[in-house]
Amino acid sequence: MDARFTAEQDEIRGALRDLLRRRCGPRELRDALDTPAGHDPDLWAALAGQLGLPGLALPEEYGGVGCSATELALACEEAGRVLAPSPLLATAVLAAPLLLALGTEDQRADLLPRIAAGTLTAALAAPPATALALTCGNEGEWAGGGRAGGVQARLVRGAGGAADADAAWRLYGQVDQVLDGHTAGLLLVAAHAGGFARSRTLLFLVPGDAPGLVRTRQTALDATRPRACIQLRHVEAELLGGDEEADVLGALARLGDTVAAVLACEAVGAADRALERTVEYVGQREQFGRVIGSFQAVKHRLADVYVQLQAARSAAYYAAWAVGQGEQRVGGLALAQALEALRTAAAEGIQLHGGIGFTWEHEAHLYFKRATGDDLLFGPAHRLRAHAADAARLFERTEVSV
Numbered sequence: 001m002d003a004r005f006t007a008e009q010d011e012i013r014g015a016l017r018d019l020l021r022r023r024c025g026p027r028e029l030r031d032a033l034d035t036p037a038g039h040d041p042d043l044w045a046a047l048a049g050q051l052g053l054p055g056l057a058l059p060e061e062y063g064g065v066g067c068s069a070t071e072l073a074l075a076c077e078e079a080g081r082v083l084a085p086s087p088l089l090a091t092a093v094l095a096a097p098l099l100l101a102l103g104t105e106d107q108r109a110d111l112l113p114r115i116a117a118g119t120l121t122a123a124l125a126a127p128p129a130t131a132l133a134l135t136c137g138n139e140g141e142w143a144g145g146g147r148a149g150g151v152q153a154r155l156v157r158g159a160g161g162a163a164d165a166d167a168a169w170r171l172y173g174q175v176d177q178v179l180d181g182h183t184a185g186l187l188l189v190a191a192h193a194g195g196f197a198r199s200r201t202l203l204f205l206v207p208g209d210a211p212g213l214v215r216t217r218q219t220a221l222d223a224t225r226p227r228a229c230i231q232l233r234h235v236e237a238e239l240l241g242g243d244e245e246a247d248v249l250g251a252l253a254r255l256g257d258t259v260a261a262v263l264a265c266e267a268v269g270a271a272d273r274a275l276e277r278t279v280e281y282v283g284q285r286e287q288f289g290r291v292i293g294s295f296q297a298v299k300h301r302l303a304d305v306y307v308q309l310q311a312a313r314s315a316a317y318y319a320a321w322a323v324g325q326g327e328q329r330v331g332g333l334a335l336a337q338a339l340e341a342l343r344t345a346a347a348e349g350i351q352l353h354g355g356i357g358f359t360w361e362h363e364a365h366l367y368f369k370r371a372t373g374d375d376l377l378f379g380p381a382h383r384l385r386a387h388a389a390d391a392a393r394l395f396e397r398t399e400v401s402v
Contacts, residue, residue, distance in 0.1 A: 008067075009074055015051060016078040024082045026363050029224070032085040037183045038217065038226025039085040047086060048118020054092045055116025058100065062112035069097075069258045070324030073265040073316075080269030083224040083366055087121045090180040093262050094255070095122035095188050101251050102203060102241040111186065111205075123184035125151070125175040125206075125230050128378055131190055132256030134332055135383040138201075138249050151175060151191035151232060153202060169239055171204060171232040177377060181228035182217040184208055189230070189237065190252075193244070201248050204237035211235070222373025224366060260331025261319035263378060267338035267371070268316045271309050271345040274367040278302065278349040285354070298352065305345050312341035332388045336381040343371040 005013070023043050032040040047053040057072040058064025065071075072092065079088060096115050099108060099122070114120035129135045151173030171191055181187065187206040192199045206213060214231040240246075279302060282293035292298055312334075319334035346368035350357040357364045375381060389395060 005074075009071055012051075012056075012067075012071055013074055013078055016047075016053070016075055017081070019046060019050065020078060020082050020084055024084050029083060029085060029363075029366075033223045036217070038223065039087060039180070039183075043084065044086045044088075044118060044121075047088070048116075052116065053088060054096070054118050055112075056092065058096060058112055058116050062100075062108060063116035064112070068324040069261065070320045073262045073320035073323075076262050077265040077269035077316075080266035080370075081273040083270065083370060085224055085226075087123075087180040087184065089225075089262075089266075090123045090184065091115060091121045093259055094124040094128075094179065095184075095186070097255050097258065098124070098188055098203065098240070098251060101255075102246055102248065104242050107205070107238075107240065120186060121180065121184045122186040122188060123178050123181045124188045124190075125178045125181060126188075126190035126252075127175075127177070128179075128259070129383075131252050132259055133249075133253035133387075134256050134260060134335070134378055135380075135387050138252055138256075151189055153191040153193040153204060153237070155193075169204060169237045171206065171235045171237050173232055175230045176218070178228050178230050180226060181230050182215045182226065187213075187230065188240065189232065190248070200244070202244065202246075203240040203248050205240055206232070206235055206237045210237075220373065221376070222366075222369045224370055225373055225377070254328065257328050257331040258323045260335040260378070260384075261316070261323045263374065264312070264316035264331065264334040264338040265320055267335070267342040267374065268309070268313045270367055270370055271312065271338070271342040274342070274345040274349045274364070275302070275305055275309060277364070278305075278345075278352050281353055292352070301348055301352070305341075305348050308341045308344055312338045329388065329391055332384045335378065336384040336388075339371060339375050339379060339381050339384075342367070343375070346371050 023046055028040065032038070052065050053075060055064035056067050056075060057069050060066040076088065096112065099111055103111070111120065115122060131138055151171055153169050153171050155167055156170050157167040171189060173191065175189070185208045187208065189204045189206050190201055191204060193202050194200055212233040212235040214233065216229045218227050218229055220227050282298055283291055285292050315334040315337045319330045322330040346364065350364045350368060353362065353364055356362050
């Protein structure tokens, strides 16, 4: 592989970093988090209108830029540096690839151009770590069923019976922790269609204003990733793809590897910024007549963070390149390493900032909450590694014949 960035990739990263530096400072971030939506609509409009970010990895025929998941991951690295408050992850990383992979031509032609233009946001209503097969296989009971909770789908037919053209799918149930689910114009809801937990899983399209849909923003540890509780009370829905035999679980698992690579790059960007701010601070703060950055103990701690960050960056970049080449089962390990690097960088940043690092007004705690929140939502890291080991059959005993 060629580890160098292409000119196009450098241009995307540079343009995005410049825009975020101007439009997403600490004050703008705090203001966005305090809004009901939890993100800045003007920033989202700028990301879409000036850079085409929502459609970066979508084909040109649907209004996208035509890049791969690699470029999207590198763009998310820049967004992670400033914890940019936008529906980019929910719309462009989680929802749009499923629409592209499973949707009918009419569905793609109707929805993807609006997503690429930034006029339509979308959210995936499913538990991310399990539905995307990040920490375990997604063939189990993750979508719930019956009294176990989750979402059930039922085909309601009219008086004409099985051949009635007026038959429609209706969804009933609840999904928690849906990223940007309270503001998304479109929900992709995973549901069981057989009346029990292990029946086939299908994906459905639900407009954000559908009758019977109740959306409530939840209080989250990481306010930079707003999420919602979605309740569906006999909500009419459209089957994604129109084929009940589609390999939904396979599509979700394939998406999971891409999502992990994108999240790994995003975490690396956040960790890099947390370390950068800490290095700046210890080069200014004085103690005993010297800047604290000159003390050997401080140098050693920051050097350890730097080494861990660089290792995580290498793993994240490889995962981003690999998913762009169609490789599988590489994102989970990169994500585990990146989440640990971010947690370490954020924790050391809080500690070395001293008293100011523990205050609400400082940004250090936001990076630590991002690390912890992602670990809870998409991990934890030890389960990401365990699932990768199981998938590789690393610890299976084999009989050796002599």
